[in-house]
Amino acid sequence: xxxxxGIAEIRAAARRLEGAARVxxxxxxxxxxxxxxxxVLVKAECxxxxxxxxxxxxxxxxxxxxxxxxAKGVIAFSSGNHAQxxxxxxxxxxxxxxxxxxxxxxxxxxxxxRGYGAEIVLYDRRSEDRDALGATLAAERGLTPIKPFxxxxxxxxxxxxxxxIAAQTAAVGVAEAxxxxxxxxxxxxxxxxxxxxxxxxxxxxxxxxxxxFDDAARSLRSGRRERxxxxxxxxxxxxxxxxxxxxxxxxxxxxxxxxxVVGDEEARCAMATAWKHLKIVAEPGGAVALASVLFRxxxxxxxxxxxxxxxxxxxxxxxxxxLSDYGDAP
Amino acid sequence: xxxxxGIAEIRAAARRLEGAARVxxxxxxxxxxxxxxxxVLVKAECxxxxxxxxxxxxxxxxxxxxxxxxAKGVIAFSSGNHAQxxxxxxxxxxxxxxxxxxxxxxxxxxxxxRGYGAEIVLYDRRSEDRDALGATLAAERGLTPIKPFxxxxxxxxxxxxxxxIAAQTAAVGVAEAxxxxxxxxxxxxxxxxxxxxxxxxxxxxxxxxxxxFDDAARSLRSGRRERxxxxxxxxxxxxxxxxxxxxxxxxxxxxxxxxxVVGDEEARCAMATAWKHLKIVAEPGGAVALASVLFRxxxxxxxxxxxxxxxxxxxxxxxxxxLSDYGDAP
Numbered sequence: 001x002x003x004x005x006g007i008a009e010i011r012a013a014a015r016r017l018e019g020a021a022r023v024x025x026x027x028x029x030x031x032x033x034x035x036x037x038x039x040v041l042v043k044a045e046c047x048x049x050x051x052x053x054x055x056x057x058x059x060x061x062x063x064x065x066x067x068x069x070x071a072k073g074v075i076a077f078s079s080g081n082h083a084q085x086x087x088x089x090x091x092x093x094x095x096x097x098x099x100x101x102x103x104x105x106x107x108x109x110x111x112x113x114r115g116y117g118a119e120i121v122l123y124d125r126r127s128e129d130r131d132a133l134g135a136t137l138a139a140e141r142g143l144t145p146i147k148p149f150x151x152x153x154x155x156x157x158x159x160x161x162x163x164x165i166a167a168q169t170a171a172v173g174v175a176e177a178x179x180x181x182x183x184x185x186x187x188x189x190x191x192x193x194x195x196x197x198x199x200x201x202x203x204x205x206x207x208x209x210x211x212x213f214d215d216a217a218r219s220l221r222s223g224r225r226e227r228x229x230x231x232x233x234x235x236x237x238x239x240x241x242x243x244x245x246x247x248x249x250x251x252x253x254x255x256x257x258x259x260x261v262v263g264d265e266e267a268r269c270a271m272a273t274a275w276k277h278l279k280i281v282a283e284p285g286g287a288v289a290l291a292s293v294l295f296r297x298x299x300x301x302x303x304x305x306x307x308x309x310x311x312x313x314x315x316x317x318x319x320x321x322x323l324s325d326y327g328d329a330p
Numbered sequence: 331x332x333x334x335x336g337i338a339e340i341r342a343a344a345r346r347l348e349g350a351a352r353v354x355x356x357x358x359x360x361x362x363x364x365x366x367x368x369x370v371l372v373k374a375e376c377x378x379x380x381x382x383x384x385x386x387x388x389x390x391x392x393x394x395x396x397x398x399x400x401a402k403g404v405i406a407f408s409s410g411n412h413a414q415x416x417x418x419x420x421x422x423x424x425x426x427x428x429x430x431x432x433x434x435x436x437x438x439x440x441x442x443x444r445g446y447g448a449e450i451v452l453y454d455r456r457s458e459d460r461d462a463l464g465a466t467l468a469a470e471r472g473l474t475p476i477k478p479f480x481x482x483x484x485x486x487x488x489x490x491x492x493x494x495i496a497a498q499t500a501a502v503g504v505a506e507a508x509x510x511x512x513x514x515x516x517x518x519x520x521x522x523x524x525x526x527x528x529x530x531x532x533x534x535x536x537x538x539x540x541x542x543f544d545d546a547a548r549s550l551r552s553g554r555r556e557r558x559x560x561x562x563x564x565x566x567x568x569x570x571x572x573x574x575x576x577x578x579x580x581x582x583x584x585x586x587x588x589x590x591v592v593g594d595e596e597a598r599c600a601m602a603t604a605w606k607h608l609k610i611v612a613e614p615g616g617a618v619a620l621a622s623v624l625f626r627x628x629x630x631x632x633x634x635x636x637x638x639x640x641x642x643x644x645x646x647x648x649x650x651x652x653l654s655d656y657g658d659a660p
Contacts, residue, residue, distance in 0.1 A: 022355075024355075025352075025354075025355045025377065027377060028352075029379075030379060030380075030418060030446070031442070031445055034445075044609075046609040047355065047357060047608075047609055047610075049359075049360060050360075051609055088360060108606070112361070115361055115364075116360070272646070275611055275646075275649070276438070276646075278377075279374075279376040279377055279381055279610055279611040279642035280377070280609055280610060280611065281605055281609040281610065281611070312609035315657075316602070316605075316606075316653040316654070316657025316658065317653075317654075317657070319605070319653060319657075320650040320653045320654055320657070323646040323647075323649060323650045324646070324647075324650055327645075327646025327647070327649075327650070328646065
């Protein structure tokens with residue numbers, strides 16, 4: 001694999017993903033537009049294979065591997081969506097996959113990764129050293145690690161979503177707008193930003209994060225990679241990363257607008273809004289971009305905004321509780 | 331308006347719908363395919379404007395009206411989805427719309443139709459004569475009635491979904507299969523059947539209905555329009571019609587395969603399945619086709635099946651209860 005990523009790698013990934021990943025729809029709701037006070041175009045990555053955009057990066061990485069390395073297999077750390085993306089991409093390539101997941105990851109995500117045929121190794125986040133566990137397994141079996149965001153082929157894969165956003169946004173007559181992306185380590189954010197720089201330079205990416213895990217927003221303000229203090233908690237399991245990536249942050253710093261930060265209750269309300277007006281399933285971490293559109297309206301400029309719903313893998317009880325609390329909201 | 335409908339009217343409706351209605355995606359889930367024992371392609375009409383396929387028929391009818399008649403306005407009877415489809419289509423045409431709805435229709439549907447700017451007239455299904463009420467209003471104000479299914483321009487509009495199914499199914503390599511359609515009065519079923527007869531003749535439409543309201547299945551067996559006894563009840567509010575339409579049944583009889591019938595609990599389970607594996611919101615009546623695919627597997631032939639999720643307008647409590655009961659099913 002290469003050490004750098006740019007539009008050439010993203011376009012190459014798009015060619016590899018053709019026929020494997022889904023071109024997800026750009027949705028719009030007449031009622032949501034009224035509620036949000038501007039036109040809202042929603043890139044529904046929850047409708048991607050495995051229920052999140054992570055399949056793009058997983059497929060991109062697997063398909064870029066040397067065949068001999070691929071035959072030995074891959075290993076990934078993930079609380080869930082990257083796990084499922086890598087697991088299905090590996091299965092479809094006929095490659096073994098080992099996924100190391102925290103034992104308290106959402107059951108839906110553990111079951112999903114297992115259902116795609118991966119070997120799941122659970123570890124206790126409080127008492128076990130994930131990296132040591134992974135290094136031992138990788139060395140013993142000759143597995144190639146597929147990192148969740150600081151990996152050029154993964155960033156290139158997520159960037160293919162940016163190419164689709166450029167084409168689909170142009171098709172509905174929007175040329176200039178903010179593109180709000182649910183942000184963990186920044187693979188999706190950086191990949192989309194690189195794609196849009198080339199394909200639709202008047203679309204500006206902005207990361208959205210949960211309060212307490214707003215490392216990207218703070219890093220963009222200070223100009224260097226800031227860490228979260230690791231003290232708080234959030235329902236947004238998919239995007240709770242300690243700090244922006246080494247590869248992703250320089251891209252974000254160069255190309256992204258200011259970060260947007262929302263609370264857990266705002267994310268839960270956005271889950272209900274996506275259910276009611278878009279008829280799609282958003283998981284908490286996949287709803288922070290829409291929550292930003294709903295609750296940080298004054299921090300966004302323009303008559304239109306694009307936002308991602310980045311994933312929909314959520315336990316039924318968590319979803320039903322969000323509907324119970326916010327299903328009667330407008 | 332014309333009294334007959336065929337492929338020419340459907341293609342004309344498709345041209346009128348271009349840029350107004352959405353081309354909804356044909357979804358597929360790797361996990362759902364395993365569960366269902368064959369490839370399942372899901373036409374997600376819940377992602378249509380107003381949350382159901384009914385916007386197609388509403389727009390088709392409004393756009394086909396004589397401008398003078400349109401300026402006076404339209405009137406529709408509906409428990410909900412047709413109401414919203416006609417209401418939004420009228421609003422976008424600048425035409426007044428009066429919608430007569432039963433007072434016990436789902437709140438989400440009443441609020442939706444009102445939100446699109448229609449004048450809502452509620453009536454008591456037990457004590458008031460809906461037809462007399464409508465006739466009086468129509469005469470007083472010169473409104474054109476837009477019937478929910480026995481109306482050529484409405485059937486033509488619903489048929490545009492069949493044209494999309496033909497193209498999207500071919501694009502994923504499926505040429506011969508059953509197409510299971512959630513069926514009330516048969517507008518969607520007949521429209522799709524006419525479209526597929528011309529555009530993909532090896533795709534055969536089959537209606538899906540809830541038990542106790544299986545008039546289409548029984549009519550297809552007997553060869554004449556059978557009525558439901560009207561005694562039972564069902565959670566599938568969108569498709570509880572007394573009998574197939576006068577215009578729709580001859581088309582169904584000529585073109586459709588045997589009907590499929592599922593129970594309410596099977597429909598509720600399918601709602602949870604659509605939520606979990608497809609990440610879309612299905613209302614009870616919009617889930618009967620998927621329920622047929624899941625629970626009437628032996629009545630369907632072939633390696634692949636297409637099914638519609640025809641709408642997603644459901645009250646949050648009904649949805650949360652389905653998740654609570656069936657969210658942990660495979």
